[in-house]
Amino acid sequence: MELSTQLIHTSNVKHESGAVTPPIVLSTTFERGEDGLSFPEGYIYSRYDNPNRHSLEQKLALMENSAACISFSSGLAAATAVFQSLKSGDHIVLPDDAYFSMYSILDHLFVNFGLTYSRVDLTNLEQLQASIQPATKLIWMETPSNPLLKVTDIEAVVAIAKQHNCFTLVDNTWATPYYTQPLEMGVDIVLHSTTKYLGGHSDILGGALMFRETNERYEFIKNVQKYGGAVPSPYDCWLLCRSLTTFTARMTVHSNNALQLAQYLEQHPKIEKVLYPGLASHPQHTVAKKQMKNGYSGMLSILVKGNRADVLKLAGQLQLFAHATSLGGVESLVEHRKSVEGDASPTPDNLLRVSVGLEHINDLVADFEQALQSV
Numbered sequence: 233m234e235l236s237t238q239l240i241h242t243s244n245v246k247h248e249s250g251a252v253t254p255p256i257v258l259s260t261t262f263e264r265g266e267d268g269l270s271f272p273e274g275y276i277y278s279r280y281d282n283p284n285r286h287s288l289e290q291k292l293a294l295m296e297n298s299a300a301c302i303s304f305s306s307g308l309a310a311a312t313a314v315f316q317s318l319k320s321g322d323h324i325v326l327p328d329d330a331y332f333s334m335y336s337i338l339d340h341l342f343v344n345f346g347l348t349y350s351r352v353d354l355t356n357l358e359q360l361q362a363s364i365q366p367a368t369k370l371i372w373m374e375t376p377s378n379p380l381l382k383v384t385d386i387e388a389v390v391a392i393a394k395q396h397n398c399f400t401l402v403d404n405t406w407a408t409p410y411y412t413q414p415l416e417m418g419v420d421i422v423l424h425s426t427t428k429y430l431g432g433h434s435d436i437l438g439g440a441l442m443f444r445e446t447n448e449r450y451e452f453i454k455n456v457q458k459y460g461g462a463v464p465s466p467y468d469c470w471l472l473c474r475s476l477t478t479f480t481a482r483m484t485v486h487s488n489n490a491l492q493l494a495q496y497l498e499q500h501p502k503i504e505k506v507l508y509p510g511l512a513s514h515p516q517h518t519v520a521k522k523q524m525k526n527g528y529s530g531m532l533s534i535l536v537k538g539n540r541a542d543v544l545k546l547a548g549q550l551q552l553f554a555h556a557t558s559l560g561g562v563e564s565l566v567e568h569r570k571s572v573e574g575d576a577s578p579t580p581d582n583l584l585r586v587s588v589g590l591e592h593i594n595d596l597v598a599d600f601e602q603a604l605q606s607v
């Protein structure tokens with residue numbers, strides 16, 4: 233069966249009424265069997281597992297063709313769990329253009345735990361080779377990256393990681409499993425902020441890790457979930473399962489809209505550059521074509537001809553694109569990343585990041601048309 237069918241038809245939570253959509257099971261505790269010892273349904277206490285979370289983890293595991301999924305209450309809780317599985321003295325290679333808070337986790341939470349990291353341009357494999365130390369244990373990828381949309385050649389990085397006995401992780405939040413399947417390329421763990429495309433409506437915070445195999449690291453991270461307790465609530469799991477039933481349909485529109493908007497903006501005289509992996513002008517378009525299928529997802533960044541003030545004015549003039557952080561929802565969003573990341577960030581001052589929503593493409597193009605007239 234194809235993914236879209238499976239996402240609609242797999243649910244292990246059934247109600248005795250015959251309800252077609254699954255119920256939410258809010259109970260935190262579950263009854264023992266008549267023998268006084270066993271738990272006949274497999275549930276004990278809802279931090280360990282509960283029916284809605286079980287259903288969610290099954291669906292997420294399926295989406296990434298993975299052996300198992302562990303869900304969390306946010307994308308960063310999932311990332312933190314991976315860092316917790318490392319040992320004091322270990323070194324991590326992070327992309328130079330990763331989701332900004334990945335550096336913050338290591339700088340603030342792990343500062344006393346002896347983890348070190350390097351920020352490396354993963355589109356430059358020589359730079360990657362040179363950055364690997366004897367202590368390097370993990371190579372972390374994010375592709376396309378945030379906010380420069382750099383595309384990493386996953387298979388090439390996995391080959392280098394194998395030479396050095398490192399495990400690999402791909403933050404697949406932007407590409408989503410509809411466009412990229414990192415585990416099939418030999419990656420060990422996939423990370424998602426389910427807050428974004430998987431949730432899809434800007435109303436759920438969540439995270440998940442999918443594993444190629446259930447090895448020792450998987451067992452350790454399962455314990456981080458169980459004893460650390462940063463788990464999603466039954467309601468969040470139910471809502472996310474609901475969102476997944478429309479996942480492939482939503483992604484098709486996000487991606488088609490993004491490509492058309494990118495093509496329109498690329499030929500506009502007031503735009504210096506459009507960063508979108510689906511454009512032939514993208515520096516890693518060949519890699520993107522090789523490892524992405526179905527399309528190129530819904531995120532793009534634009535460099536506007538002008539300075540910070542011009543760019544902020546443009547963002548303010550847009551009517552359909554809310555000037556707000558985050559991405560992956562039905563509504564289009566635009567954000568000036570440099571203001572968020574701070575002056576030390578290498579992100580260009582004239583860059584706007586665009587999350588292309590599900591509005592009609594003609595309206596999105598018309599909105600940019602009118603807003604660009606004012607700058």
Ligand SMILES: *Cc1c(COP(=O)(O)O)cnc(C)c1O
Pocket residue numbers: 306307308309331374378403405406424425426427428437438439
């Ligand atoms: C949003 C995001 C995260 C963080 O996830 P939260 O759910 O906000 O904790 C991690 N990686 C990427 C690429 C993201 O876009």
